[in-house]
Amino acid sequence: MITNIITFALLLLPIFILLIKKKRESSKRLPPGSLGIPIIGHSLQFFRSMRTNTTDKWLKERVEKCGPVSKLSLLGKPTLFIYGQDANKFIFGRGATSLGNNQPPSVQRVMGQRNLLELSGEDHKRVRGALMSFLTPNSLKQYVGKMDEIIKKHLEMHWHGKQTVTKFHALRPESRRFLSPAVCWGRSAKDSSADKVKTDGLEVWPLMRTLTFDIMCSLLMGVEKGAYRDELVKLFEDLMDGVWSIPINLPFTRYNRSLQASTKIQILLKGLLNKKRIELEQRRIFPHHDLISSLLSIKDDDGENVMTEKEIIENVMLVMVGGHDTSSILLTFLVRLLGSDPSVYAAILQEQKEIAKSKASGELLAWEDLSKMKYTWNVAMETLRTIPPIIGNFRTVLEDIQYDGYLIPKGWQVFWAASMTHMDNNIFPNPSKFDPSRFKNQAAIPPYSFVAFGGGPRVCPGYEFAKVETLVAIHYFVTRFTWKLCCDDLFMRDPLPVPTAGLPIQITPKKEI
Ligand code: HEM
Numbered sequence: 001m002i003t004n005i006i007t008f009a010l011l012l013l014p015i016f017i018l019l020i021k022k023k024r025e026s027s028k029r030l031p032p033g034s035l036g037i038p039i040i041g042h043s044l045q046f047f048r049s050m051r052t053n054t055t056d057k058w059l060k061e062r063v064e065k066c067g068p069v070s071k072l073s074l075l076g077k078p079t080l081f082i083y084g085q086d087a088n089k090f091i092f093g094r095g096a097t098s099l100g101n102n103q104p105p106s107v108q109r110v111m112g113q114r115n116l117l118e119l120s121g122e123d124h125k126r127v128r129g130a131l132m133s134f135l136t137p138n139s140l141k142q143y144v145g146k147m148d149e150i151i152k153k154h155l156e157m158h159w160h161g162k163q164t165v166t167k168f169h170a171l172r173p174e175s176r177r178f179l180s181p182a183v184c185w186g187r188s189a190k191d192s193s194a195d196k197v198k199t200d201g202l203e204v205w206p207l208m209r210t211l212t213f214d215i216m217c218s219l220l221m222g223v224e225k226g227a228y229r230d231e232l233v234k235l236f237e238d239l240m241d242g243v244w245s246i247p248i249n250l251p252f253t254r255y256n257r258s259l260q261a262s263t264k265i266q267i268l269l270k271g272l273l274n275k276k277r278i279e280l281e282q283r284r285i286f287p288h289h290d291l292i293s294s295l296l297s298i299k300d301d302d303g304e305n306v307m308t309e310k311e312i313i314e315n316v317m318l319v320m321v322g323g324h325d326t327s328s329i330l331l332t333f334l335v336r337l338l339g340s341d342p343s344v345y346a347a348i349l350q351e352q353k354e355i356a357k358s359k360a361s362g363e364l365l366a367w368e369d370l371s372k373m374k375y376t377w378n379v380a381m382e383t384l385r386t387i388p389p390i391i392g393n394f395r396t397v398l399e400d401i402q403y404d405g406y407l408i409p410k411g412w413q414v415f416w417a418a419s420m421t422h423m424d425n426n427i428f429p430n431p432s433k434f435d436p437s438r439f440k441n442q443a444a445i446p447p448y449s450f451v452a453f454g455g456g457p458r459v460c461p462g463y464e465f466a467k468v469e470t471l472v473a474i475h476y477f478v479t480r481f482t483w484k485l486c487c488d489d490l491f492m493r494d495p496l497p498v499p500t501a502g503l504p505i506q507i508t509p510k511k512e513i
Contacts (some may be wrong), residue, residue, distance in 0.1 A: 001143060029081060029407040033062070033070035041073025047246075050493035055391055056419050059083070063420075071402050071412075075104050077396070078412045082403065083420035085427065088448035090403060091395055091416050092456030099414065099459060100396040106247030106255065110239060110262045110313035111321070116458075127315060128461060130306050134294045135461050137367075140468055142288070145217055145364040147472045150218055154211045155476055161200060162511060202483075204335045204503035208328040215469050216324055221272065221316065222290030232268065235261040240321055244495055262317070269313045323462045329389040329496050330380060330466065331473055332503055337383060337434070337484040338478065339505055344379055344436070349478045351375045356479050367473055373471045378436035380470050384452035385422045386434060389496050392417035393454075418451045483507040 036042050049058035062070055062081065070081050082090070091099065102108070103117050111117065118348050119127055133139065155158065213233055217223045241272070242258025249256050276293050279285045288295035295315075298306040307315070338345040395414045400407060423431040427449045428438060438445070453460035460466075486504040491497045 002264040008191075021327045029405070031069045031071040031403075031406040031408075033066040033072050033081075035071060035073040035078055039076050040080075041076065043074055043076070046074055046483040050391070050452050050495055053490070053497070055417075055493060056423065059417055059420055060306060067071045069406060074413070074415060075394075077104075078409075079418070080397075080403065080406075080408050080412060080414045081417070082414065082415050084424060085421065085446055085448050088416060088421060088455060092448060092454060092458070096495070098399050098401050100398045102396045104247075104394070107243055109247075110243045110258050112262075112266075112310070114308070115314040115318040116461075117318065124457070127307060127311055128457075130295055130298050131291075131315060131319070132461055133298065134216065134288075134291045137464050139288070140464050144367050144370065144468060144472065146219060147215055147469055150215050151211065151469075151473050151476050154207075154214065155480060158207050158210070159481065159507060163253060169396055177418050186411065202505055202507055203501075204505055205328070205332045205499050206502055208331040208335070209325070211473065212324050212328040212331070216320055218290075220291040220323075221269075222276070222285070222292060222321060228268075232265070235265050235268070236320060236324070239265060239317075240325060243321070265317060266313055269316060270309070273309060273312060291319065319462070322460075323465060325496050326389040326462075327466045329387075329468055329498075330384060330470055332499060333387050333497070334380060334470070334474060335477065335483070335505065336485065336489065336499070336503055337379070339483050341434070344434075345478065345482075348376050348379060348474065352475050352478050355475065365475060369475075370468060370471050373475070374476055375436065376471055377467060378439040380467075381439040381442075381450070381452075382434055382436040382473075385428065385438070385450060387491075387497050388418040388422060388452040390452070390454075390499075391419055391493060391495060416451070421449060421451060424449075430479075480510055481507045482510065 040444055045058065046055070046075050049055040059081070062072070063083075068084065068087075073079055101117055103111065108118065114127075116124060116131070146441050175314070190435055210233075214225070214229075217229050217232065221232075223229050237353070238257045238261035240258075241262075242254035242256070245254040245258070246256045249259060273292060274283065275297065276296060279297060280287065280293055285293055287294050292312065295312045296305070300306050312505065338348065341391055351373060355365075355372055359369075392415055395416070397408050397410055397412045397414060399474050402408070422428060425431055427446060448455055483505040486506060487501065489499040489501050489503045491499045
């Protein structure tokens, strides 16, 4: 009996040795770097770097220490960090088979599981196709005039006649959690009476959030100014404020408020969908009235709705979240740039003046006018290169894959960082220099090098929408106002870049051009 056991064990020994060797080999092939303390990993360092606007520096130090391919642990998961043109190609160009786009579970709980970020394969194509039917240039052409009206109304309400006084706390106090003391308004670090401090000027960031929210509410949801919209503003603010926060679901945490806001928004949107269904049936609105009515009207070959009600609600939520803050950040940083660089302001003004002169008094901007705003858009693109609103994002590894000779096991995540590629001297020579001419010939920019809008099948579907609203807004800003910055406003990430003091400016209205 004992001899049998020994013989059996001896027979199994080579298999054991092989297995151990294989395990050692595979762990040897993991990328360099450490995963840090379990669960916490590098998350705290990562969040801290965003809050102090030093993420690029932190990532660069990683690259110096571990090389261009490294492992770390973020949001509780082992993570591969890679950057550069090849890395972006690997991430964006890869089919849904090996890299998924799923957000962390905490984000899924807020945003749902049937939105574009969570869908893959045919489902992703179907839902994305439905959204794109509203977001293509051909479709957006008809909304330029509407955007024009909203932007002019915004200027009349919030800019004209308001060159004096802006309360420092235009936003709720929690949205000011990054306020750095003594950077603006001549306050000292000890001065806690920020509300009482008044000066000439406007606070750009909250205003741009209001503007882009108004545009999106009107064009995407068909909701105009009023109590219903005010409620949505508040709820979306809560949702966005906590969706990326530390996911502790206790009363009074940001995450808890975000979850509650998400539930309330979904109830409101369900009601809105029902109302629109009736309006469509009674032909009181047309399918192209707004995004929701458009999604409700899209049928497949069998006459069935292409999207379920849940999918419409979650994707409207996603589009509001994805499109509102990103665009407001772009506009805020453009105003910042134009307030500090007179030569760029003058060149943009020159381009916009030519267009304004070609219009009759009160005539709305049209699609053809936007195609003449080439320099203005190049400036916007260069702004996005230097300060990409989305610094990076995650992908989930769905099966064991190889990258640069390393094994990336199933279940890990991959983190891509736009700013690291945008600051690569080999792709954008002298990368710290602000130079809009880099975008004169966009075809000359190597693929997967400018990734402010992502890339591949998941490239931002809101690119054209963002372009239209940015160009129309900048047209009216520069033709109607000059401004100067009240202080050298710094910014930090949350995770989007946010000016620490909201970007106060002093404005001077112009006589009509
Ligand atoms: C300056 C403005 C904007 C920037 C910089 C921006 C950036 C991005 C980026 C980088 C991604 C890809 C994320 C990834 O692959 O992980 C993305 C995706 C997305 N964006 Fe935008 N975005 C902007 C405006 C908008 C607008 C205006 C909308 C809606 C009207 C929008 C809707 C979306 C949606 C729905 C996705 C997910 C697409 C998918 O997974 O297929 N974005 N955006």
